[in-house]
Structures are given as structure tokens and as C-alpha cells.
Amino acid sequence: MYVLALANTGERFGYYTMLAILLLFLQAKFALPTATAGTIYSVFLALVYFMPMIGGIIADKWNFQKTVTLGIVVMFLGYLVMAIPMSKGAGSAFSSPAFYVMILALLLISCGTGLFKGNLQVMVGDLYNNPKYEAKRDVAFSLFYMAINIGAMFAPSVTESLCSLALSANDLVYNAEIPGICNQIIAGEVVKPEDMSILTSFSGIAEAGPALTEWCQTYVDSISTGYSYAFAVACFSMVLSFVIYKLGRKTYQGVSDSKAKGTKAAASNEPELTKEQTKSRIVALLLVFTVVIFFWMVFHQNGLTLTKFAQEFTSPDAGGFTRIGFNVWALALIVVVVYAAFNLFQSKSNKVRGISAAALIAALAGIFCIYSNTPDPVTGIQPQIYQQFNPFYVVALTPFSVAIFSWLAKKKKEPSAPRKIGYGMLVAGLGFAVMAIGSIGLGTVAQSPTVTPNLLIGTYLILTFAELLLSPMGISFVSKVAPPKYKGMMMGCWFGATAIGNLLTAIPALLWGKIDVAMIWVILVILCVVSALFIFAMMKKLEAATSDSPAPAAADALETVEDDAI
Numbered sequence: 001m002y003v004l005a006l007a008n009t010g011e012r013f014g015y016y017t018m019l020a021i022l023l024l025f026l027q028a029k030f031a032l033p034t035a036t037a038g039t040i041y042s043v044f045l046a047l048v049y050f051m052p053m054i055g056g057i058i059a060d061k062w063n064f065q066k067t068v069t070l071g072i073v074v075m076f077l078g079y080l081v082m083a084i085p086m087s088k089g090a091g092s093a094f095s096s097p098a099f100y101v102m103i104l105a106l107l108l109i110s111c112g113t114g115l116f117k118g119n120l121q122v123m124v125g126d127l128y129n130n131p132k133y134e135a136k137r138d139v140a141f142s143l144f145y146m147a148i149n150i151g152a153m154f155a156p157s158v159t160e161s162l163c164s165l166a167l168s169a170n171d172l173v174y175n176a177e178i179p180g181i182c183n184q185i186i187a188g189e190v191v192k193p194e195d196m197s198i199l200t201s202f203s204g205i206a207e208a209g210p211a212l213t214e215w216c217q218t219y220v221d222s223i224s225t226g227y228s229y230a231f232a233v234a235c236f237s238m239v240l241s242f243v244i245y246k247l248g249r250k251t252y253q254g255v256s257d258s259k260a261k262g263t264k265a266a267a268s269n270e271p272e273l274t275k276e277q278t279k280s281r282i283v284a285l286l287l288v289f290t291v292v293i294f295f296w297m298v299f300h301q302n303g304l305t306l307t308k309f310a311q312e313f314t315s316p317d318a319g320g321f322t323r324i325g326f327n328v329w330a331l332a333l334i335v336v337v338v339y340a341a342f343n344l345f346q347s348k349s350n351k352v353r354g355i356s357a358a359a360l361i362a363a364l365a366g367i368f369c370i371y372s373n374t375p376d377p378v379t380g381i382q383p384q385i386y387q388q389f390n391p392f393y394v395v396a397l398t399p400f401s402v403a404i405f406s407w408l409a410k411k412k413k414e415p416s417a418p419r420k421i422g423y424g425m426l427v428a429g430l431g432f433a434v435m436a437i438g439s440i441g442l443g444t445v446a447q448s449p450t451v452t453p454n455l456l457i458g459t460y461l462i463l464t465f466a467e468l469l470l471s472p473m474g475i476s477f478v479s480k481v482a483p484p485k486y487k488g489m490m491m492g493c494w495f496g497a498t499a500i501g502n503l504l505t506a507i508p509a510l511l512w513g514k515i516d517v518a519m520i521w522v523i524l525v526i527l528c529v530v531s532a533l534f535i536f537a538m539m540k541k542l543e544a545a546t547s548d549s550p551a552p553a554a555a556d557a558l559e560t561v562e563d564d565a566i
Helices: 002-030 034-061 064-083 097-126 134-168 178-186 193-203 210-247 259-269 275-303 305-312 320-326 328-346 350-373 383-410 417-438 453-470 474-481 484-504 506-511 517-537 539-546 559-565
Strands: none
Touching (some): 002 034, 002 064, 002 178, 002 210, 002 305, 034 064, 034 097, 034 506, 064 097, 097 134, 134 328, 134 383, 178 210, 193 210, 275 305, 275 383, 275 417, 275 474, 275 539, 305 383, 305 453, 305 506, 320 328, 383 453, 417 517, 417 539, 474 484, 517 539
């Protein structure tokens, strides 16, 4: 499991490196409006989650382990194409060869992810088909999910550093307002007087003319080069993932290595269900998938409208204790503090407690050192950096989540999976309610980026609580509840629901700049609340379906497995 999790960490680092800057890259290099860039972003996200359905069919017909290997290779090629620094040239994006090369790269990445993502998760699940290890399945998926977020946590900081490096090579610095204005100058469009004032002040060139146009082209090329550097790092992460996966192949040898073996293993450990039980479980899963669509629609605004909010409305400066949140190493040390503290109080071994205490003290000292040496305020914060807070919260809060639900389980008060999903939707609604309140009076277009960074940081914290209620156990829940004969189909439907939700992320982007930004968040709040009310209205049917007992002939032999599924 650790080998597969680490291989996934490398792949997810590359994916989230690209996802952190995709919207910004589309707008900076190709001068696309938010609605168009948002549509491309959402279609790509949808493909990333639709393709595992096809990838699963290929693995069923061929071989899971080889399909995962092929997925890594195809993703590498996609990131390699994205890393090629092609110039947009004159004219619109749609007349530029570079634009269609970029589309080809996104298709390669989505196809490679389809071959890799779902099939690797099937391999993790098959490690626990043996009833001896079945009870550890949820913990395994929690660790696996945490590994994903470790990779995701470092990705935004890498993109920020590489972007700054490319700009500094031409004695430039990042400013969120400049790329859009530069593209207007390059295209020969009329620029608002206030925007021209910002540009001339930033560039030091007093008036419009060839010199200013050349400076604008240099700025756009520099920032695009920085994004290309980030895509190159994603290529390297694919190589690292490949090496880990291949060097550790002995540890998962024989797992999911053929359709026959996978079917045989699954059949030996699964209860037999009546037609009525099969139907009720499928209906229950489809109802859950309906709600999951809207969760991912609102949650994946992190790389879209929440990034636009960071770019246009949020102050690029952060002071006080907040400023260390923009140092990923400080966040990593906070994670060490959390885990060391848990070990210190939970371990019964004096040796482990001693090591934990030393790690806790060292981490606190490191945090203090970073805090003392970080400028106050930190300036020039790039919008994609906010995306590191969600994976940081996931990694840091997972021990609390596991502890709380373990305690509730001992008390026999742990909520059912459908109920957790309902609570997750309500919490997500709360997160966007906070955004709506913080956005009152901002209008449709930012006059100046003055909103405190704490608004987005706090919102990401709330959204992470929602994610922990829904996402980590989602695939594990599907693998338990899905009827044995339709497990592959139901897993595919899970990814399909996620894909539809990702496709719908474009809707708020289409509204961006047309209605007050606060109203966009209100719409998302309403979607969350309606979805929660829907799932609570169906709760009796859902819980009844997921607690169906196996057919009598199989009940005794599978009592432990079924109890865990319930």
C-alpha cells in the first residue's frame, strides 16, 4: 500500500502543479476571457474523471498493473508537450498553433490519468480483499488519500517559485493585474485609463508606443516561461512516480494482475444478494452520486473562481502570523507538530513518546525561526498559492477526523456514510456563506485587490472539513456497498458523477464579471443546502439499502465483512 501511495503522490504532485496554474496560464499566454478559460478548465477536469471509466475497461480486458504503467508514460508525454515554450504569435488564441498543441497535451494528460488513477485505486482496494485485512480498508484509503494531499500541498509553492524565477531573469516581479493589461496592449485594444496608469507605473514607461508593447510582450513571455518550467517539474514527478512504482513491484505482485484473478478474488469474499437487495443498493448509490455531482461542482472552484477571487479581489500582502501560511515549509512543520503531539499522547512506548517530544520541540523551533525571519508583511503573493491550504488542512486534520469517528464508532454513534455526505454538503454551504459575507459590496469588478487573505484561508479550512466528511471514504464506501456483479460499473459511476460535477464548475466562471461576486457564492450556498436537504429526505431509504444483509447461505461466513460494510 505504501509503494502504491508514494507512486500516487508523485503523480498527484505533477497533476496539482499543473492544475494550480492552468487557469492563469490560459489567460496569461492566450489572453482568454474568464468564461472561455473556465470552460476549458472544467472540460479538462471532467475528462480527467470520465477517462477512468474507459481506463477501467481497458484494465479489465488487459492487465491492471500494465495499464497503470502505460498511464504514467502517457501523462509524462502530456506534461512534456505542455512544457515546450511555444509562442502564441499574433492574432487570437484560436488561430495559434500553440493553442492546439496545448489542447493535445491536456488530452494526453486526461487519457493518462484515466489509465492510472482508477486502476491504481482498484489495486489498493484489492490488497484488502482478504477478510483478514478487510477491517483495515478504511484506514488504508485514509493514508492513501493523505499521500495525494502531501503531493498537492507542495505543488502551488513550486509554481510560485518557478514563475518568480522566470520573471526575475528579466528583472520583473509578479503582479496579478499586469498580464491581462499587457495582452490588451499586445492585441492593440483600447485600455482603460486607470489600467494604463497601473501599467505605466509598474513598467516605468510613461506612454503607449513600441517600447511599452515590447515590454508587455516580454512580461507575458516571461510569465508563460515560468509556467512552462512548472510543467517540466510535473514531467520529473512522473519519472519519480514511475521509478517508485517499478522498484516496488514485488510488494504488489499478483494483485489485480488479470481480469480472471481479480474476479476470482472478489467473488470469494463478497456476499450474495437477492434481486431486491441488489436493486436497493444500486438505487442508493445512484442517489448518493447525484449529490456528489454538486459537491465536486462547488468544491473544485478552488482552481477557478476562488483563484480568480485571489487574483482580482484579494490583497497580495499578508502580515502577522498569517504570513507564515504562505511558506510551505512552515505548513509542513505544523503537520509535524500535529502528528508528534498525537504520538506523544497516544503512544504507550516511552521510546516513541521521547522521539515524538523531540520532534515536537524541533518543529516548534523551526516554526518560530521561519516566523522570525519572514518579512512582515509578505508581498507579491501569487493567486495559485492559496491552493496549498486545502491539502495542508487535509493532511493536518486527518488524525483529528480519524480520532473523532473512531470515538463515535466505539460509542456506536458514528454517522452512516450517506449522513456524512449530507453533513459535508451543509459544511460546504457554510464555507461559501463565509465567502458571500466577505464579498458584500465588492460588485462585479475589483476596484483594487484589498480583501484580507484570511477570508480565503478560512474558507479553505471550512471546505476541507466538508471534504473530509465526504471524499476519503467515498471510494471505500462504493467498494463495500456496490453489488458484487456491478462493482466495476458502480466505481465507474462514482468517477462519472465526479466528472459531471467538474464539468459544471464552469457555470460560476460564466457568471464571473456579469453579476456581483457575492451572488456567485450565494448560488453555490443554495446548491449545497438543496443537495443536503435532498439526501436527508432520502436518508431512511439510503441507510436501509446499505444495511441489507447478505443471502442466508453466505451470512455466517461473511458476518465480519458485512458488519464493516454497514
